[in-house]
Amino acid sequence: MYTVYGQAISGNCYKLKLCLSQLRLPFRWVELDILAGATHTPEFLIMNPNGQVPVLGIDAETYLPESNAGLCYLADGTHLFPSEKLPRARVLQWLFWEQNSHEPWVAGARFILKMAGGGPEHQARLAICHKRGVEALDRLELRLGLYPFLTGDSYTIADLALYAYTHVADEGGFDMKRYPAIRTWLDRVAAQPDHVKMLEA
Amino acid sequence: MYTVYGQAISGNCYKLKLCLSQLRLPFRWVELDILAGATHTPEFLIMNPNGQVPVLGIDAETYLPESNAGLCYLADGTHLFPSEKLPRARVLQWLFWEQNSHEPWVAGARFILKMAGGGPEHQARLAICHKRGVEALDRLELRLGLYPFLTGDSYTIADLALYAYTHVADEGGFDMKRYPAIRTWLDRVAAQPDHVKMLEA
Structure with missing residues (x-):
């Protein structure tokens, strides 16, 4: 059985769940408190020396860090990750874009406001997160006004990955009323079979 | 024949080259001046609405943005990207880590100092880039003190991707004298067959 080492409030951890x-893969969830230092204990650093969640436990000695690598591993050979070369590269294109152009800013703003207290020491970074986060959401809005899902007509792990932090972007101070196509897509993703909510047990 | 739309000084573009x-795949290079706005023309935005280089031109109507997606596409089925599920996921783990925990900060600092003039308006962002960039380089140093290449004994596109900005990290103000294992690995990567330099024609 798989194990997810994560924190329920984290979008990156939610992706694996x-x-x-x-x-429909059975898994065990091990809840860790990031702010209390649970990702920097010697036991955790053996699983991921980078000190970040989630980690996908594959077996008792095999641990895979990086949420999107976990998605690729789990979805390999399934309907959520196409096997043909170009469609597969398109999914990867959006997964890399998520980690570079979306997550650092959209999730970053949410972390500052929801978890780190949003104090004055965070304001310079928050301003950067908001500027770059709006650019990312504008880009998503453009794309999702043209296609039902990120890579075209089918729901894939690209949609799943982008959903994780986009559906709680308002908690980072982003005004989601500006994004009708994103909101329609969020509903479409949430209507997929076997969808679970972020904080649902 | 493939086409790379890129700027020679960009590490992300260098990855594809x-x-x-x-x-040993023949390709054509189309040089674009990012600061002069070449990635925001209507012609470019058709290829990549995100307005970023590189774009890999696969044929006259197929364009693939995101440097690491391009690497996965090109190296699929070759010795640079293992085909077995777990070794493949390990390469992806490092590719996602590069785009999330390394490139925004290590490349970001270099961009500010080398291309954007390094003026006072950039200092808040530069400080964040230096803090997070040092964390990423410390992490690389730890890993490369244990293994000759990022995923173990073999050179893969994970090494290629991390090499691109790490080998010019000094241009972003990072003190590479602190990282002996990284420097040995940089030499090891540069000694691989058919290696080309960033600014070599």
Whole structure:
């Protein structure tokens, strides 16, 4: 059985929970408190020396860090990750874009406001997160006004990954009323079979 | 024949040049001046609405943005990207880590100092880039003190991708004298067959 080492409030951790649920794979969830230092204990650093959640436990000695690598591993050979070369590269294109152009800013703003207290020491970084986060959401809005899902007509792990932090972007101070196509897509993703909510047990 | 739309000084663009060279695939390079706005023309935005280089031109109507997606596409089925599920996921783990925990900060600092003039308006962002960039380089140093290449004994597109900005990290103000294992690995990567330099024609 798979194990997810994560924190329920984290979008990156939610990605693995959602993917495992939608693939109907049984898993165990180990809840860790990031702010209390649980990702920097010697035991955790053996699993991921980078000190970040989630980690996908594959067996008692095999641990895979990086949420999107976990999605690729779990969805390999399933309907959520195409096997043909170009469609597969398109899914990867959006997964890399998520980690570079979306997550650092959209999730970053939410972390500052929801978890780190949003104090004055965070304001310079928050301003950068808001500027770059709006650019990312504008880009998503453009794309999702043209296609029902990120890579075209089918729901894939690209949609799953982008959903994780976009559906709680308002908690980072982003005004989601500006994004009708994103909101329609969020509903479409949430209507997929075996969808589970972020904080649902 | 493949086409790379890129700027020679960009590490992300260099990744595709290096991968194509090492796979001995013929390609055409179209040089674009990012600061002059070449990635925001209507012609470019058709290829990549995100307005970023590189774009890998696969044929006259197929364009693939995101440097690491391009690496996965090009190296699929070759010795640079293992086909077995777990070794493949390990390569993806490092590719996602590069785009999330390394490139925004290590490349970001270099962009500010080398291309954007390094003026006072950039200092808040530069400080964040230096803090997070040092964390990423410390992490690389730890890993490369244990293994010759990022995923173990073999050179893969994970090494190629991390090499691109790490080998010019000093241009972003990072003190590479602190990282002996990284420097040995940089030499090891540069000694791989068909290696080409960033600014080599």
